[in-house]
Amino acid sequence: MENQIMTVKEAIEQGYTHYFIVGEGFQPMNTLAGIVPRHLNEAAWDGSIKYELVQKEPVKASVPDVDEILDLIANQADGNGFPGDDTGNIYEAVMAMDKSLLTPFMEKLKETIEAIPYYKGTGIMLTN
Numbered sequence: 001m002e003n004q005i006m007t008v009k010e011a012i013e014q015g016y017t018h019y020f021i022v023g024e025g026f027q028p029m030n031t032l033a034g035i036v037p038r039h040l041n042e043a044a045w046d047g048s049i050k051y052e053l054v055q056k057e058p059v060k061a062s063v064p065d066v067d068e069i070l071d072l073i074a075n076q077a078d079g080n081g082f083p084g085d086d087t088g089n090i091y092e093a094v095m096a097m098d099k100s101l102l103t104p105f106m107e108k109l110k111e112t113i114e115a116i117p118y119y120k121g122t123g124i125m126l127t128n
Contacts (some may be wrong), residue, residue: 004123004124004125005124005125005126005127006053006124006125006126006127007126007127007128008032008035008037008040008126008128011032011053011124011126012032012033015056016032016053016054016056016122017031017032017033017054017056018030018031018032018053018054018119019032019035019051019052019053019054019126020051020052020054020121021049021050021051021052022049022050022051022052022121029054029119035051035126037128040126040127040128050125051125051126052121052122052123052124052125052126053121053122053124053125053126054119054120054121054122055119055120055121055122058117058118058119059118059119059120060113060114060118061113061114061116061118063106063109063110063113063114064109065106066099066102066103066106067099069102069106070094070095070097070099070102071095073094074090074091074092074094074095075091077090077091077094078090078091078094
């Protein structure tokens with residue numbers, strides 16, 4: 001949908017609810033219901049401000065699996081400068097742990113991360 005243009009009315013009719021002002025870095029989402037038509041006219045006049053529609057549905061952040069979590073812990077523990085340990089025994093011992101011990105933690109981690117909605121821009125610009 002890159003480089004498309006849509007009116008606020010069309011966007012609302014098609015189920016879009018939010019937009020953001022295009023710029024560098026983080027941009028907060030705003031509701032289409034609260035958009036000021038005068039601002040769209042000003043944006044169209046000089047082209048310096050662009051309003052982009054936000055996806056209708058959130059994107060879920062990826063959640064690391066139990067092997068990735070154990071790998072992080074094992075690398076951290078193994079790399080903590082234990083005197084004279086260049087065998088990799090610490091890493092191997094952590095990676096050999098019973099993964100079911102982490103199941104409750106992993107379930108809570110997934111629940112926590114997936115509860116945070118993340119939206120991306122659509123590439124559709126708004127106009128009056």
